[in-house]
Amino acid sequence: MLTGIEAAFFYLFAFVAVASAFMVIAAKNPVHSVLFLILTFFNAAGLFLLTGAEFLAMILLVVYVGAVAVLFLFVVMMLDVDFAALKSGSLQYAPIGALVGIVLAAELIVVAGGYAFAPELAANATMPTPDLAVRSNTAALGDILYTHYVHYFQIAGLILLVAMIGAIVLTLRHKPNVRRQSVAAQVARTPATAIEIKKVETGKGI
Amino acid sequence: MTTALSTSLSLLGPELILAGGGVLLLMIGVFSGERRANRLVTGLSVAVLVAALLWMWFFGRDGVAFGGAIVQDAFSRFMKSLALIGSAVTLFMSVGFAKDERFDKFEFPVLIVLCTLGMMLMITANDMLGLYLGLELQSLAIYVLAAFNRDSLRSTEAGLKYFVLGALSSGMLLYGISLVYGYTGHTGFNEIAAALTGSERQLGLVFGLVFVLAGLAFKISAVPFHMWTPDVYEGAPTPITAFMAAGPKMAAMALTVRVTMEAFAPIAPDWQQIIVFISIASMLLGSFAAIGQRNIKRLMAYSSIGHMGFALVGLAANSETGVRGVVLYMTIYLAMTLGTFAVILAMRRKQGNVENIDDLAGLSTTHPLMALVLTIMMFSLAGIPPLAGFWAKWYVFLAAINSGLYALSVIGVLASVVGAYYYLRLIKIMWFDEPVGSFVPVAGELRLVLGVSAAFTLLYVLIGGPLGNMAQAAAKSFF
Numbered sequence: 001m002l003t004g005i006e007a008a009f010f011y012l013f014a015f016v017a018v019a020s021a022f023m024v025i026a027a028k029n030p031v032h033s034v035l036f037l038i039l040t041f042f043n044a045a046g047l048f049l050l051t052g053a054e055f056l057a058m059i060l061l062v063v064y065v066g067a068v069a070v071l072f073l074f075v076v077m078m079l080d081v082d083f084a085a086l087k088s089g090s091l092q093y094a095p096i097g098a099l100v101g102i103v104l105a106a107e108l109i110v111v112a113g114g115y116a117f118a119p120e121l122a123a124n125a126t127m128p129t130p131d132l133a134v135r136s137n138t139a140a141l142g143d144i145l146y147t148h149y150v151h152y153f154q155i156a157g158l159i160l161l162v163a164m165i166g167a168i169v170l171t172l173r174h175k176p177n178v179r180r181q182s183v184a185a186q187v188a189r190t191p192a193t194a195i196e197i198k199k200v201e202t203g204k205g206i
Numbered sequence: 207m208t209t210a211l212s213t214s215l216s217l218l219g220p221e222l223i224l225a226g227g228g229v230l231l232l233m234i235g236v237f238s239g240e241r242r243a244n245r246l247v248t249g250l251s252v253a254v255l256v257a258a259l260l261w262m263w264f265f266g267r268d269g270v271a272f273g274g275a276i277v278q279d280a281f282s283r284f285m286k287s288l289a290l291i292g293s294a295v296t297l298f299m300s301v302g303f304a305k306d307e308r309f310d311k312f313e314f315p316v317l318i319v320l321c322t323l324g325m326m327l328m329i330t331a332n333d334m335l336g337l338y339l340g341l342e343l344q345s346l347a348i349y350v351l352a353a354f355n356r357d358s359l360r361s362t363e364a365g366l367k368y369f370v371l372g373a374l375s376s377g378m379l380l381y382g383i384s385l386v387y388g389y390t391g392h393t394g395f396n397e398i399a400a401a402l403t404g405s406e407r408q409l410g411l412v413f414g415l416v417f418v419l420a421g422l423a424f425k426i427s428a429v430p431f432h433m434w435t436p437d438v439y440e441g442a443p444t445p446i447t448a449f450m451a452a453g454p455k456m457a458a459m460a461l462t463v464r465v466t467m468e469a470f471a472p473i474a475p476d477w478q479q480i481i482v483f484i485s486i487a488s489m490l491l492g493s494f495a496a497i498g499q500r501n502i503k504r505l506m507a508y509s510s511i512g513h514m515g516f517a518l519v520g521l522a523a524n525s526e527t528g529v530r531g532v533v534l535y536m537t538i539y540l541a542m543t544l545g546t547f548a549v550i551l552a553m554r555r556k557q558g559n560v561e562n563i564d565d566l567a568g569l570s571t572t573h574p575l576m577a578l579v580l581t582i583m584m585f586s587l588a589g590i591p592p593l594a595g596f597w598a599k600w601y602v603f604l605a606a607i608n609s610g611l612y613a614l615s616v617i618g619v620l621a622s623v624v625g626a627y628y629y630l631r632l633i634k635i636m637w638f639d640e641p642v643g644s645f646v647p648v649a650g651e652l653r654l655v656l657g658v659s660a661a662f663t664l665l666y667v668l669i670g671g672p673l674g675n676m677a678q679a680a681a682k683s684f685f
Contacts, residue, residue, distance in 0.1 A: 053587070151272040154329060155339040158225060159346060161321050165232070166350035169313045170365075 017043035025090075030076045038069045045096055055137040214271035217278050220258035220286065220328070224323040227254035228316055235312030243312035247410055248301055251315035255294040255322060262286060270332070274394050278333040281683035284533055284676060285329045285460035288540050292452030293322040295544050295655055300445030302649040303551055307559070309355045309443065318449065321347035325457035332468070334393040336382045337461060341379070341425065344454055345372050351449070352442040364441025365593045371424070371434045379421025385414030386469075395469035402472040412476055418465065419480050424535040425458035428518065428542045429487035439507035444559065446502055448547035451510050456536055459514070463521055474524050481522040482614055488515025489621035496628045502550055502563050505628065506543075509587060512625055513539050519618050520602035523609040529681035531601035534674065538666065539597040542586050545659030552648045552656075563632060568641025575649060577636045579660045586663045588629040589622050594666035 020039040027033045040062045048057035130140050145153055207315020215222065218332050231254065262283060297318050304310040324344030331337040349372060389411040390401040401570055402411070424431040439447045466477050492512020499505040505508045517539070520531030553560050569577040586595035599622060606615045648656070662669075 032226055148273060148583060149335075151214070151275055152335055152339055154225075155336075155343060158228075158323065159318065159339065159343045161229070162317065162343060162346045162350070165313055165320075166346065169311065169317075169350060170356055 006050060009046070013043045013046040013050070017047065031073065032074045033075055034069060038065050038071070041069065042066050052132045053137055054142055058138070213269075214276075217267060217269050217271040218276065219265055220262045220290075221285075221323060221326050223254060223258040223261055224319055224326065227251075227257070228319040228323060231319060234502060234542060235316060238312075244304065244310035244314070245301070247312040248297060248304075251319050252297050253296050254319055255290050255297070256401070258326075259287060259290045259294070267638040270396055274396060275333045275336050276327075276330045276672075278330060279680075279683040280528075280676075281464070281680040282330045282460070284680040285456055285536070287327050287538060288456040289322060289325040289329065289460075290454050292448065292456060292540050292544065293325075296445055296449040296452055296547070298651055299341050299448065299544075299548055299551055299655055301651060303559070306554070307355065307443065311354075314354060315350070317347045317351055321351070321449075328457040329460040329464075331461065331464070332395050334387065334395075334398075334469075337465070338376075338380065338383065340457075341461070342376065344424070345376070348446075348450060350452060351446045352438055354446060355443045357646075358441075358443075360441040361443060362537050364438045365443075368434055368438045375421050375424035375431065377663055378417050378424075382414045382417025382421060385410055386418060389414060395464065398469040399471050402470070407473050407476070408643070413475070414511075415470055415473070415477055416480060419477065419484075420463070421456060422462045422465065424485055425464060426455055426514045427507075427511055428484045428514050429491045429511060430484075431490070432491065432631075435511055436504045436507040437599045438504045439510075440501055440561075444503065444551055444561075445605070446545070447506070448544065448551070451506065451543045451547065452540055455510065455514070456540065459517060459532065459536055463529060463684075466521065467524075467529065471684075478522055478524055481518050482611065484615050485515045485518035485522055486614060488512060488518065489618055490515075493621045493624040496625065499628070500563055501561050502553075502632075503561055504565070505563065506546060507552070509625070509629075512621065513587075516599055516602055516618060516622070519606050519611075519614060522600075522611060522614060523603055523605040525609050526681045526685045527608060528602070528605035529684060530674070530677045531598075531605045533680050534601050535598040536588075537673065537677070538594040538663075541659045541662045542583055542595060544655060545579060545583045545663065546587070548652045548655040548659065549576060549583070552645065552652050554636060554646050555643065558648060563635060565642065566632065566636050567639035569636040572641050572644035573648070573657075576645075576656070578658045580636060581633050582660050582663055584629040584632050588626040590626070592667050594663040597666055597670055 017040050020036045022037040024040065026034050027036060041060055045057040045060045048054070048060065060192065135143070227250075231247050231250055234250065235243045238246055266278065266283055268279050297315055300314070304314060321344050322348060324340050324342070327336060327340030328344060329340075331340050348524050349365055349369040351365075352368050353362050355361035374685075383393070386398060392398050392401055420431060423435075427435040439450070442450065444494045466474075466481070470477050488511050492508050492510075492515055496505055496508035496512070499508060513535075515533050517535040520528040520535060522528070523531070550561070553565060555565075566580075569580070582593065586593035589595045589599045591597075599618075603615045603618060606618070
């Protein structure tokens with residue numbers, strides 16, 4: 001059981017997470033929705049930290065807040081979709097949403113409950129999680145990721161490299177008539193090269 | 207369990223050369239300026255591929271690396287040689303085409319090198335994780351390559367189509383792997399085999415097996431997972447089509463052989479049924495569907511579907527001679543494919559490349575030598591003795607008959623008779639139809655490939671002995 005300051009933080013994170021999750025679907029402005037989603041992620045990361053899963057907390061922040069949520073934000077801001085019209089009838093889907101929620105909750109209970117019924121199952125894991133006092137999550141993952149699975153880790157890196165090359169090859173276009181800024185050329189300008197002095201005769205103009 | 211990192215790395219020489227070379231070539235390409243980049247990087251890429259090949263032949267050692275994730279044996283060495291040769295030759299052939307068709311970007315050879323790395327990793331994979339990662343590295347590079355000519359609608363369509371269907375097949379493969387993992391508790395091939403021996407075969411595991419084989423059949427374009435092949439072959443730029451027909455097929459076939467022969471060896475009757483079905487379906491579809499084709503790249507797509515069916519006949523035999531047959535079939539198929547695609551690349555008029563079969567009319571009067579080579583290739587693909595293609599079929603059917611698969615052999619022979627029709631039709635068009643205009647002179651690099659592949663196909667009888675011994679040694683890896 002959580003007590004003292006841990007309990008206080010748990011309830012803080014949990015409350016804000018649930019409240020902001022509700023705001024994600026309740027907010028009128030889609031940009032606000034995404035911002036609330038980020039708040040939810042932050043609080044979920046806090047909950048992970050409380051349970052000692054600091055690696056998951058980091059990943060949640062780096063991947064979901066740093067990449068996914070920002071991507072959402074870009075999409076929401078760049079696409080011209082009338083979200084208000086889209087949302088107008090959304091309440092009629094509430095029963096189906098609730099059903100999905102109930103099924104999900106039931107499945108979670110079954111999965112978590114499995115360990116309560118048969119605690120010996122946890123011993124089946126080929127690589128059990130080491131005790132937090134001995135080794136932190138991140139270090140424990142690194143222990144196997146950079147020894148046992150270093151080969152796969154490197155191949156995964158190469159796959160990402162290929163994906164990057166592919167994205168660039170297929171989308172980058174060198175437009176011939178684009179004038180790029182050349183800082184060096186700009187700095188190298190002197191009054192002699194940049195301006196031209198002309199004598200203007202009175203009443204004639206240039 | 208875990209071997210020292212240096213030992214593991216020393217077994218991975220060729221792969222390291224390709225990985226390091228690919229990354230280095232990317233840098234060279236970026237910094238060497240637009241105009242020279244493609245020529246330079248293409249040349250260096252061929253050099254890297256050849257270096258990997260030579261390293262493997264002269265310094266390659268057998269062994270297991272990274273705690274069983276990778277296995278180097280005679281089989282993987284043989285198949286990797288094929289993959290490397292296929293990649294190097296297609297890259298070599300592509301130089302002139304890339305320049306003429308204006309897609310001479312330096313990323314093209316770099317992607318081929320990285321794709322070849324993926325193939326090597328597939329062939330050496332001894333673990334489901336390695337299998338998947340190698341496959342993905344290879345496929346991702348090919349998706350990009352297929353869409354490489356991005357200003358062409360057909361090329362883009364080919365890339366997108368291949369990508370979507372490839373993602374689907376990856377999904378099936380992963381689902382199968384997860385089922386196999388769930389029922390055996392392992393991802394390593396040897397461990398899976400150990401878990402399967404002695405224990406009762408479970409239904410869920412068979413589901414997993416089916417999904418894994420479905421994913422692999424997609425990559426070798428065997429029926430019923432062949433739908434992408436004609437469209438992608440037709441749409442992709444011709445050098446890439448040649449590459450797809452030559453390299454990845456070798457890797458995927460090697461992987462299929464290793465998965466079935468090693469991981470699922472204890473449940474051989476189960477996968478044999480599947481392979482027999484896939485094989486028959488591929489042979490029949492490859493033979494009948496090719497008849498109506500007008501485009502030579504589409505024709506080659508159906509031809510490759512059919513040939514994969516023939517190669518699988520050897521695998522269905524589940525014996526040492528069967529694996530030897532598959533290995534030799536793939537070797538001979540590689541030579542025939544490269545030769546045929548060299549001709550297709552040489553089908554070039556002043557206005558650009560042409561791909562229709564009717565454009566070949568009267569080739570014997572305009573380009574007698576090219577017509578002769580293509581005739582040799584077509585006779586060989588049809589399986590007419592004493593050309594190489596006949597021996598390829600001979601090996602696999604012999605193995606099938608030795609294993610008592612009479613029905614499969616009979617259907618296979620009948621399918622190859624049907625297939626002979628469209629190969630012979632091509633020959634008829636070349637030799638007996640009126641010429642419709644001539645092609646530009648054949649480029650030097652294509653002449654070389656044409657000559658070598660024609661010589662290999664013609665003189666296979668002479669080199670078949672030593673090659674057969676090597677294939678025998680490769681097949682011994684599993685028995």
